[in-house]
Amino acid sequence: MRKLKVAMLGFGNAGSAFGRMLADKHEEIKERYDCDVIVTAIVTGRRGSIVNPGGIDLEKVCTAGASGAFPEDTEGLGALTAMEVVETADYDVVCEMTPLNIFTGQPAIDHIKAAFARGKHVITANKGPIAWAFDELEQMAKDNGCMFFYETVVMDGTPVFNLTEHTLKMCRVTEVSGILNSTTNYILEEMAKGRDYDSIMESGRQLGFVEADPAMDIEGYDAAAKVTALLNVLMKAGITPDMVDRTGIENITAEDIKDAASRGKVIKLLCCGKLDEDGKVTAFVKPVEVEMNDMLASIDSTTSVVSITTDLMGKISVIEHAPEIEQTAYGVFGDLLRVIEGLQQ
């Protein structure tokens, strides 16, 4: 039986949910794929690192949750940085789930490059690398004979990249659009109910929909990074997020929303990228009015959608309904299964 060694960079909500899924499915993976998956390294921002070439006891470290300290008797506890683990630990595939600087894609990009330099496979849940450095990373993966998967970057484990690659063969993507930012979607929805901005932000923080610093979401940076990632992969756009024509929802007023509603419309923060006649891809993120009976109007709260138009298959849409953290974990998990299958070929 093949052994597959996994290094995890980041062990927050999504990371620990992935750890739990791996532990739960360990025997089933063994049975189906004849592969024994073990986690040999975990790095966190504030809780130190664990390195154990024999395999970390996932049940044990997952009971600590996403923020609690690891049990003191955990074998291999230390204080390595993510880069130290990437460069020195014994693993076959690294799962990059560290916190992101959305303006640079770092430090995730450097972690990924360091892993490829060692000939290791990479799974990333981080949109930054795909938005800021996709072409370079993809080339580096090829040059080093490594697999590189990133389904989780847009809509968790909902198939978007895999969908296009594995189920729309030979289709040329001509347009991609969607509603991809839950925070702004939630805020616009609550504003439409007549709630005031401050109370929305407060309850949003409590529900986990709104970050401590919400500017990345509200000003459209998160959505711009996601649409860039989509366009770089699906349309080989070779763009960066700063090339997206970006307008956030910061200037949308309760009046705007009421006015739209009086005309049977709803305001949504839409992401869109199109191939123009010269073969150039242009993209925008902006609040748009959609008809009340349009599918886009039905995308509420944390639900999101990507629509893909191709030459051969027309327009199809994929919706992820009200995901939980397990759906993020599944994105990484599904990519890991893809690595296992790739190694078997």
Place this chain on the structure above:
Amino acid sequence: MRKLKVAMLGFGNAGSAFGRMLADKHEEIKERYDCDVIVTAIVTGRRGSIVNPGGIDLEKVCTAGASGAFPEDTEGLGALTAMEVVETADYDVVCEMTPLNIFTGQPAIDHIKAAFARGKHVITANKGPIAWAFDELEQMAKDNGCMFFYETVVMDGTPVFNLTEHTLKMCRVTEVSGILNSTTNYILEEMAKGRDYDSIMESGRQLGFVEADPAMDIEGYDAAAKVTALLNVLMKAGITPDMVDRTGIENITAEDIKDAASRGKVIKLLCCGKLDEDGKVTAFVKPVEVEMNDMLASIDSTTSVVSITTDLMGKISVIEHAPEIEQTAYGVFGDLLRVIEGLQQ
């Protein structure tokens, strides 16, 4: 370069659109897959058959359209039946697109069995075989070392079966639902606009949304066959369409629709199948009231949707927006690419 010989059973709108797509993409397939795809046999209901082991001139026969007679000088013109072609012609893969008896799945089932018996691969666009005989056919494919693909059976080439198999690995499907019949969707929508039934049926016939005998659609037989196909493949349900609890829209009145609208609701013909606690799959087709702002309410006219709920990935939906005949053709085309890839492994 490998040569792949295709036999086509049925050459109506979808068949000839598939023929055109094959002709258009012939060189691109050669380049990408190092495979020269030729069509060695075409059978029609009323226009006779063409058998040409050297490869039929697709451009030429496609100019005849979906119903016009083939040019008299077409090499290999004859009057073979579909079964005669399946049993005697020289081909590697058969595309089953003959007209369907929805109560039996025939004659498609017999064509497919005869192809497997000769060790040939099968692509079907026909829901009948998947609804009435999936387990048996799948077993026969396995026993004979044949590939068996059927993406087109539900929502044309929109990935549903491939989506679940190739992008939701290790997920267990627990529920499937959707709006899968365009005719009833169109009729309900037009009734909601206040139009009378007879004028809807007349314009529906002109638009090609309503069949000469609309009972198969209106009474829910078509929807029941589609949900059965979904459940047989995605949940290994092992059921037949007569086991679906089926109610059509024949008793829905203009009053019902008005009454629903007054409560902010829309009537849609919903298909649904669920895994119950005993591991048994139960299914229904029936008109249900959905909220005006529900995604299902936005599925208008020929647009359709399938929602899939799994243990690991929650609920996702796939929408096919206003398909044309090319999207049906792509379903068969995509399956053909899958056959080519399968032969390369």
